[in-house]
Amino acid sequence: MCRWLAYYGDPIPIEALILRRQHSLIDQSLHSRDAGADPTNGDGFGVGWYDELGGMPGLYKSIQPAWNDRNLRELSKHISSPLFFAHIRASTGSPVQETNSHPFRHGRWLFMHNGYVREFPRIHRDLLLAVDPALFPEIEGSGDSEVLFHLALTFGLQDDPLTAIELMAGFVEEVGERHGVANPLKMTIAVSDGEQIIAARYSSDGQPGSLYVSTDARALKAQHPDIEEIQGLSDEARAIVSEPLGDVVGAWNAIPESSIGVAKPGQDELYEFTPRRPGGNAPPKERVSLLPS
Amino acid sequence: MCRWLAYYGDPIPIEALILRRQHSLIDQSLHSRDAGADPTNGDGFGVGWYDELGGMPGLYKSIQPAWNDRNLRELSKHISSPLFFAHIRASTGSPVQETNSHPFRHGRWLFMHNGYVREFPRIHRDLLLAVDPALFPEIEGSGDSEVLFHLALTFGLQDDPLTAIELMAGFVEEVGERHGVANPLKMTIAVSDGEQIIAARYSSDGQPGSLYVSTDARALKAQHPDIEEIQGLSDEARAIVSEPLGDVVGAWNAIPESSIGVAKPGQDELYEFTPRRPGGNAPPKERVSLLPS
Amino acid sequence: MCRWLAYYGDPIPIEALILRRQHSLIDQSLHSRDAGADPTNGDGFGVGWYDELGGMPGLYKSIQPAWNDRNLRELSKHISSPLFFAHIRASTGSPVQETNSHPFRHGRWLFMHNGYVREFPRIHRDLLLAVDPALFPEIEGSGDSEVLFHLALTFGLQDDPLTAIELMAGFVEEVGERHGVANPLKMTIAVSDGEQIIAARYSSDGQPGSLYVSTDARALKAQHPDIEEIQGLSDEARAIVSEPLGDVVGAWNAIPESSIGVAKPGQDELYEFTPRRPGGNAPPKERVSLLPS
């Protein structure tokens, strides 16, 4: 189990969320408060960010614990971005190496994950075989999360991300079932193409890890006229996090179990998440918004 | 604050104490139970061991947390030693680099430390200046512990180790006093020349970190005829540890505050520890045994 | 392209071949003399050794260049072994991470490789699919060499190692052919079960990397009565190396192209190496010794 955060809004230095909050990601790396999760997330970390340079988003990955990586402190002061991912890892078995650190990248797309594929060694091979052979050479690590990303890509992430993620989840459950692995998938994930953040919270057993989204920045600013940090947020600013970054009343909202949302310019979206078996001839699903209209 | 252990007895694979105990050093690296200490000791580690090869004791040091260093698991299975030190670090400020990992070595001597020199940056320079210029080039790291070791060497560790350690402690207190640093020293330390382990527990404020010594192996074997692990101990086997490695009744004894002991072939020794100001013309101290006679 | 060495004989400290020779493996890591190879082999390294402890051979792997890894210097002084492998890596593309460092291990078996599978990303998937699914979960890295090892295991390495290696080579050539990759395999490899070293030198294009075997220690001692280092060799001592470790006349013999040999107690063996297509109904090959009888 890991911890992650994703930010969308006006460009801010990455340190604003990684270092400067009361319960920043660095703090979570040593003292996660989530009862069901590991208190220590010290098995490497990674940051991915979009900017005007380099075509693809940038990546910085390390096998050191986030709390004592000096480069992370330097870079998070000097990298400013309108959309970034940060992830601290608590390995569930695969080795601590940069290629197993999140986020993973394919072209303009980033992906990160908290959770696991249960009994992954037993079904790893079958999941890998289902990855599009053209994508196969991109897989560099040995963990479950990178395979989930490449399955989602195989199922059309770049064209219809919500459906592709549901197909990926359905496929993992199908393969698990075939191998007698009960409740094979546990995930909170985030993906982005640089324009939007898509986040899902789902577990085969109905008990995914926690996930929170920040309250609309306009509402939050009206509610807390005296908190400077909040007044500095841009109107579209949105953070999605494994754990709240602080204790400001009304700032963080639990994302419901089995849901998938999109943070983007204009109105955000939230829908029910339903795994789909690939190859099933299910009619296209009508997405029902979970947001109050 | 860190955690350490020292072993003396018949040769055993290092893993016996690092990996295989209920509350092994690896377990302590993630979940220290000591209320006053950091729960996480993930800022590098080191192992030092004596054997028939190489003249000097061997050293293995890493900047990775002990819990996910695969080399440590390999080496601890394949290195067997009659006297070894192991140390997991929780940095109090100096960088995580191999040269700051304990144990430190000078010829046949090893040294490791849990604790700190309070406000070390303020008095670092004066402590360093007092190190014998002939020893100065050996100092490779930037932490307080390595300086303590070289001060003890300067004060005669190789000739009269107990007195040298008391002189080192007295000198640190004198320098601290001069700079207005109250209670400058907190330490549990172990040193060895390959024949004996000398361990001290002392703090200027009377509140040093915890330190335990294992019960005499003969007594322990008589008391627990049914515990295989204990029956396997050699008669002279002795471990000195920051935290007990398990919950066996009667196996671990707290070392009293302000004391210094020697584990060696034959009768072990335990004395009161009194810092001495170097240059003071104090008469040679008569050591009073704290062991029941 | 990498450099490696394998030793078999009376137990010696690993440093004897890694550090103490004129053109030791550490020296080769900075200044390889082989015209066709990279002068620098700085992309991690690994050591594997057999001893009386731990059941399986021990492994020490690092992502640092061998020339500045202090732990390697320490360990090579303190680890003594009658059969060990050492390997310095020059990556042909896959990431520098411990799981890509040689030697690779399966139970009592070790494997290391110099060379490459040409256009590996194009045929990686097909090679991986041919690995026995029961062995698949053991593959942790992303390089070609680890896949070659697991193919050889799949083809029966533990029962008939020479045939299994020929089947592995034939299979790689078959898959390469299917994908239009000319001359897909280049290799000098060593494998061991702790009792013997099997080494092969082969390339699809007839131009494998160099490989040398030391002269019979008895002959060498008779020839150089004045070289202390040589007089210290045990009678059965044998080293197999990518590059000679020094310039002693008559000490090193080039292993012929397309051959496979076995160093073991008693008479060593050397045969012609012929890749075999798996599934082909070729009659069992009669092995023809290349050694003068």
Place this chain on the structure above:
Amino acid sequence: MCRWLAYYGDPIPIEALILRRQHSLIDQSLHSRDAGADPTNGDGFGVGWYDELGGMPGLYKSIQPAWNDRNLRELSKHISSPLFFAHIRASTGSPVQETNSHPFRHGRWLFMHNGYVREFPRIHRDLLLAVDPALFPEIEGSGDSEVLFHLALTFGLQDDPLTAIELMAGFVEEVGERHGVANPLKMTIAVSDGEQIIAARYSSDGQPGSLYVSTDARALKAQHPDIEEIQGLSDEARAIVSEPLGDVVGAWNAIPESSIGVAKPGQDELYEFTPRRPGGNAPPKERVSLLPS
């Protein structure tokens, strides 16, 4: 001996000089062409850059060889700067650790060095004692270069950088003389405050490492109207490098031995470099420009 480069001009991505040139710094890390230098500079590296964020310049340091550090490739694409330093290290003895990687930083100032203090272990202590005690706690590494920087700071680098550097050189020579170390200093150095680059080339024995400065960008553009790379340079662009980054005729000019220069907006400056003994009552030196007027 190491290799370094410094850039001043309109903001460019760091990769422009680190990766994209014919004989880029990455290429120099594996294949330095300078006859007197090590061909391999694989003992860690560092980058320092100025930007609008973070107050102080940013630093990225690594113990990996530059040629296989993926983070360096990522960051050099995504960090754009009007003034940056990059340094690849070939250790002359001190350990490979981030705190020994250049550039070093003090507030807004950066410093990097190629060369060495001869017999540094013998005079290290005396050099260190001369560092302003207020600066002493900033020294984190164990190498000679960081001490040179802090001596220059002690002698007034921030107020009169040229004089401070000459005082530093004179002091090192004085201490060397006192200890019987002939020709103690060899250096090409660069320092910056974010507004200007000051570079010096000096050796006590008259044989410093090589140093080159790029030709005035306006002249270079007029001379090579057909080279796109050159047309893209801003008028004030200037690079100072241990080795030329390519073979363009007229692009690189050797900096004379025993000289010190300043690259800054407007006219650059070049003067003779003369070490000064601190405490000597020499009258203020009149600087004589070495540039044609």
